[in-house]
Amino acid sequence: MKRLLNSPLASTAIMVLGLSLGGLFNSASAQQRNIPLDQLKSGLAYSSDEVRGLQLDDDFSSLSAHGIDKGAQLWKQVAGNSNKSCESCHGDVTESMKGASTRYPAIDKATRKLFNLEDRIRSCRQKNQKAPNWALESDELLAMSLHVNTASKGMPIKVKIDGPAKQHFDAGEKLYMARQGQLNLSCTQCHDQQYGRRLFNDKLSQGQPNAYPIYRLDWQYLASLERRLRFCYSSVRAEVPAWGHVDMRNIELYLKWRAEGLPLEVPAVRK
Ligand code: HEC
Ligand code: HEC
Structure with missing residues (x-):
């Protein structure tokens, strides 16, 4: 798709798609489900x-195993001035984080900002663990959000x-x-x-x-x-x-x- 969408041909195709849609566009009222x-x-x-x-x-798990293993490992790793790991405060991920991923984005009470799961993890890392933060889209952050997600596998959003x-x-x-x-x-x-x-x-x-x-x-x-x-x-x-x-x-x-x-x-x- 990446290659396709970047080609002029793709733009034309998408434009045609768009034109054929012109009349269909309807403005939805608040909270109407399309x-x-x-x-x-x-x-x-x-x-x-x-x-x-x-x-x-099942073998697919081997493709993302690297990320999942890395997340599990980071969960247990002591870091920062708190000298604590995620696990020291939260315990077992499957229990403490059960359903957490299904509820984000959510308002953070302290800052009143809308946090997605990655923002929440970053905030905890900085505020509670007192450790140098992980950048958005860094390997560590993606691995950790995948790890936290495992505790909500199959649960409804x-x-x-x-x-x-x-x-x-x-x-x-x-x-x-x-x-x-x-x-x-x-x-x-x-x-x-x-x-x-x-x-x-x-x-x-x-x-x-x-x-x-x-x-x-x-x-x-x-x-x-x-x-x-x-x-x-x-x-x-x-x-x-x-x-x-x-x-x-x-x-x-x-x-x-x-x-x-x-x-x-x-x-x-x-x-
Ligand atoms: C020109 C058509 C087009 C427009 C406009 C477009 N997308 Fe997409 N989007 C795609 C294509 C193609 C994919 C990859 C295949 C798929 O899942 O449909 C995709 C994938 C996605 C996915 C991932 C789905 C999945 O199962 O992994 C999400 C989420 C998404 N788009 C949201 C959006 C949002 C939000 C916007 C508006 C900001 C948007 N898209 C605008 C074409 C479009
Ligand atoms: C010093 C204790 C401490 C450490 C270390 C810690 N947390 Fe937290 N975490 C908390 C507290 C307290 C909250 C609840 C409110 C808040 O954000 O301060 C929380 C909330 C969370 C939430 C939100 C859960 C929900 O149900 O919405 C996530 C996700 C989270 N932490 C992930 C992590 C991760 C990942 C790490 C390790 C990188 C970590 N935490 C390290 C104390 C900690």
Whole structure:
């Protein structure tokens, strides 16, 4: 897809897709579900047989084993001025973190900011463990979020969008519906109105966020949801927000609300 989306040919194809959609675009009112809950499908359902086979095959765990092992190891590693490991404070990950990943992004009480899981881990690392922080998209952070995800494997996504989260949800929904970039396409046009249709060799999925971080075959490594979203931004030639920008968190909140009830896939692979 990367190669395809970067070619002028792909731009033309996407533009045609966009033009054929012009009349279909409808502005959704707040909290209207464009895809009813009983029709939600993980991206896995739209993946090629090869990718699906990989993820469903137990041996696939060997592909992302490196990340999972690394996360497990970091969980036990003493670090920083607290002289503690994640485990010293939290204990066994499967118990202490059960369901945690299904609830993010969520408002952080101390800063009143919207944190996704990676932000939460980073904040704990800095504030509680008092250790040098991990950069967004670093190997350590991706490995740790995968490790924390293992405690919620198969559990349904359920985020809160009321109270202080409401304004973030509204902003995320707006971004999701807005046409952007040189191709003038919105997320909803591809992922609500065209899923199941082919774009070259790939089938468009519903753009669900329930499997991240994923192992990406194109990159041969783990990738966060934010990285995937940045890719979608670039594919419509839109300006990509800075890493960790609140726009990205707002869209993530909207996507997680939209995915309510979808089980968390751990580990997962995508093309
Ligand atoms: C031109 C069509 C297009 C637009 C517009 C677009 N995407 Fe995508 N998106 C894709 C393609 C192609 C993929 C990779 C194959 C797939 O999962 O559909 C993808 C993948 C994704 C995925 C990963 C799905 C999975 O199962 O791993 C998410 C999440 C996503 N997009 C969200 C968004 C959001 C949010 C926006 C708006 C900012 C957006 N996309 C805009 C084409 C688009
Ligand atoms: C000194 C104790 C301490 C250490 C060390 C520590 N944490 Fe925490 N963690 C906490 C406390 C207290 C909270 C609850 C509120 C907060 O953020 O301060 C928390 C909350 C969390 C949450 C949110 C859980 C939820 O249910 O929403 C995650 C995720 C987390 N920590 C991950 C980690 C990881 C990963 C590490 C190691 C890199 C780590 N923590 C190290 C004390 C600690």
